[in-house]
Amino acid sequence: MKVPGDMKVSVQLFARARDLVGTSPVEVELPQNANVGSLRRALAAQFPALAPLGPHLLVAVGQDYARDQQPLSPDQEIACFPPVSGG
């Protein structure tokens, strides 16, 4: 059920997260006052293929790492990816 005030965010996926989902970015519907934790739950529900990475996925908001408590707004740059392995 679409509630007034719900928001849609675009989430960039990288590395194995993108490969499991098959595309990037993806759009995710979130309730009003959603935070990073809500985004995690919404991603898991909408893309069951992400299950193997579930607890390991990292979320970045505004190009910086974000904790689950951080609130989200639709205009932010959001990305979700597995643990990094550069170097």
Add this chain to the structure above:
Amino acid sequence: MKVPGDMKVSVQLFARARDLVGTSPVEVELPQNANVGSLRRALAAQFPALAPLGPHLLVAVGQDYARDQQPLSPDQEIACFPPVSGG
């Protein structure tokens, strides 16, 4: 007094040790059965200019560091120099 069996060794000097003495190599007369310790004493006696470096001078025999107890023979390559400062 020259004793039969005395030996003469050539000692290469480096860095401030050579500058204090003014030349390199130098020849030093040593008693038979001399060791590195005898060489140190002979150098100090023959070249008082080395005094400022006296206790710090290092002796190398056969291109390796030598302790005072190491015996000397006239055919060895001998060098004497202050603490190193390369790098």
Add this chain to the structure above:
Amino acid sequence: MADPHIELTHQPIDYQALTERVRSPQAGAVLLFLGTVREFTSGRQTLRLEYEAYPPMALSKMRELAEQAAQRWPLTEVAIVHRLGLLDLGEISVAIAVSTPHRDQGFEAGRWLIDTLKEVVPVWKQENWSDGTQEWVHPGTSDTATSPPALGP
């Protein structure tokens, strides 16, 4: 410290140019670290590595690392470059160059920079194993092989 040089590139890393950037008469030591593509890992043979980044965040984090290092150690200059795309064996994936007045500072800063880069900069590598499989390297996750070898019947 002048502005740190921070770069992501798909071209081979010119580590000499990078080193020249950090050399300075104010420094007594230059430390250059290169990460290179190693053939064997725990007995498995790598053919190639492919590196992918989240570029704006990777650049931002690399710059943040350079600035944090400059707060912890008296860096004269610092430069960090990460390569992206397909890399052959022996190629350079990352180069970190720092100059410092004294060598202990350079060794400590260089070590901290590469260790921390590997923890926080959003870059990922995919193994291309000699058995034909590809596998994202995601530390802490379970077996991540994504393309098992096609075996005959």
Add this chain to the structure above:
Amino acid sequence: MADPHIELTHQPIDYQALTERVRSPQAGAVLLFLGTVREFTSGRQTLRLEYEAYPPMALSKMRELAEQAAQRWPLTEVAIVHRLGLLDLGEISVAIAVSTPHRDQGFEAGRWLIDTLKEVVPVWKQENWSDGTQEWVHPGTSDTATSPPALGP
């Protein structure tokens, strides 16, 4: 490990050639350390440094260090070059390059090599200070200024 590359030279050190010597698909890390001529030491200004060696023993000790390092760490390759003669500010006096399977080994071996080189390799430097004095650097000895500035009456 192949035969280590050990060299004393009066020419500028080509650290890129040195680094290429140690790069290898068997290595995941390359560590290059450069010692460079720093302008200021405890507030005193250097114009130039002059390096002198006892060449055969210096080469022998450098080789010994490379071999000892290869016993302590799994070095893939190692190369050590020391410059001799008069060096201007910013020039490279010593370059040490090591390649290793993993980076911690490279940092540890590189650090040990330069620390130990400075303790045991018979090379000496003479400061040419901006006040016109020259001074051999002989750690542990007392003030070693050899050419005090000529002062007017």
